[in-house]
Amino acid sequence: MDDEVLPSEIGAVIMEAIGSENGERYLGFTAKKRLVEEPRSSLVAGFRVVISVISAYVCWWVGHGDNIDFWHDRWLESAMKDLLHISEQVAKSLKAKVSDFIVQGQWCIPPCFKTAFPAIARQIEGVRSLWLASIASIFWGLWIQKNALKFEDNVERLIFGVISWVREAGFISKASMYNSVHDLMIIKKFGVPCLPRKAPKILEVKWHPPLRGWIKCNTDGFYKNGIAACGGLFRDWDASVYGVFAYNIGSGNAYVAEFMVVIIAVKMAHSKGWRKIWFEMDSTITLSNFFNRNYTPPWKLQRRWEACWSMLDDMEVRSSHIFREGNVLADILSNMALRHVFFVWWDSVIDDIKVAVSEDRLGFDGEDFLLKNKGKKIMFIGDSVSLNQWQSLLCLLHAALPQAQVTQYTNAPATTVTYQVLKDMDRMVAFRKALTTWAAWVNTVVDPRKTKVFFQGISPVHYNGKEWNEAGVTNCGKETEPIKGSTYPSGLPPASLVLKQVLGTIKKPIYLLDITTLSQLRKDAHPSSYNAFKGMDCTHWCVAGLPDTWNQLLYSALIWG
Secondary structure (H helix, E strand, O other): OOOOHHHHHHHHHHHHHOOOOHHHHHHHOOOOOOOOOOOOOOOOHHHHHHEEEEEHHHHOOOOOOOEEEEEOOOOOOHHHHOOOOHHHHHOOOOOEEEHEEEEEEEEOOOHHHHHHHHHHHHHHHHHOOOHHHHHHHHHHHHHHHHHHHHHHOHHOOOOOOOHHHHHHHHHHHEEEEEOHHHHHHHHHHHHHOOOOOOOOOOOOOOOOOOOOOEEEEEEEEEEEEEEEEEEEEOOOOOEEEEEEEEEEEEEHHHHEEEEEEHHHHHHHHHHOOEEEEEEEEOOOOHHHHHOOOOOOOOOOHHHHHHHHHHOOOOOEEEEEEEEHHHHHHHHHHHHHHOOOOOEEEEEOOHHHHHHHHHHHHOOOOOHHHHHHHOOOOOOOOOOHHHHHHHHHHHHHHHHHOOOOOOOOOOOOOOOOOOOOOOOOHHHHHHHHHHHHHHHHHHHOOOOOOOOOEOOOOOOOOOOOOHOOOOOOOOOOOOOOOOOOOOOOOOOHHHHHHHHHHHOOOOOOOOEEOOOOHHHOOOOOOOOOOOOOOOOEEOOOOOOOOOOHHHHHHHHHHHHOO
């Protein structure tokens, strides 16, 4: 049965059987809608109607599945081979019964299948025979009690019998309820456990670069109106593009396109001298078959596939699956292949995929940063930690555009300093007073139509090992690894609470770059003794290093904020 129960429909038929007056008296609810328009005494008609409703929610009564072909029979909404878009030629070699995937009455679906096709896996696991049998037994009991009622006039016995049968069936089911107060009342009256719907599982899907020294090749196949095409691209550990290709195969199908594109990728990588290649695509079937030497591919691809193995023997290869949402670039290229007559190769990024390449890059896109902030000024106002972030930003921009002409202008400021001496003031009290003064200035002076204000957040220090559960440690000098996990053992510093309280009083829009927790975890990221002052520095940060992450957050906030 599907993941919904049918309290309203079943309740309506029960009301039909015992009469609305008895239903209101003994159960305390009225039917939401009438399913039966025949005379009240016609329990058979009511049973016929509700069975049609139930049948619409039942996938298949599979029994043991010994006589049902897993791939070719329509025991789901469509045959499995059609749901997975498997060609007829490949499907002919697939032989399995539904019973092959049932162990001790429970579905046993391979984890790789669940990962690749989660929606279909859920549909398979929803196939049941139990509910149909249990609901049928309820109405059989109703039929018997209905006849007894005619002669004994004992409606209480019928009512409590119905409640008992429904409750028993309810404890067997693991289905969830509708988000309806009316249905909740019915379920509670019958004593059935109220199982709310589970919150949807949100899975972040994004492309990840390969390990340093490796090149990852993402590929995809495309099929439409009898024409097959494919495309792919090669990128290294920092997402730099090594090459892009598209190929119009011509006559074929989706599987041929997915298989052919890996053959092309292997040949291109070998010809370029790339020996550590990581293949990635959104078809688990193709990945599994291609790298299985015992597999027999479609005859038109067999010779090309066999020729690949001599090249693969000369290469170090990895492969992985990625969801379609993370394989956007390869998908664009496979669609784009239809514009071309045959095979096309580009050594660099082409205009069609520039935006997608930028979105796929993990981190900072210096060229995009400059273009989006053209004609604007970015001011870093603060102490030496703010200088730390400013230096990081300059390094990131130089790494992205090493040939760009840069003009540096320094204006030695004339500064007037007024001292306000407050003796013996608590440090947090002083911090709050300074922030409050700054907040009043923002509210009074800043025009949000012209200026965006970002507050860097609290940059932590690492001089006390007790904060990360290493008592006796007094600095970061020997720290070589980040703290594992996502929380800092001693929690946020008091200054963070003060900061958020004061920011809450500002009427103008302020963007907090909340860097505190992620920076607390990086006890290994300080210069320590490796600095120009030859002291122990566990306050500032190495560049390149953690401040680059701060600037990635700044980059995102400037674009999307």
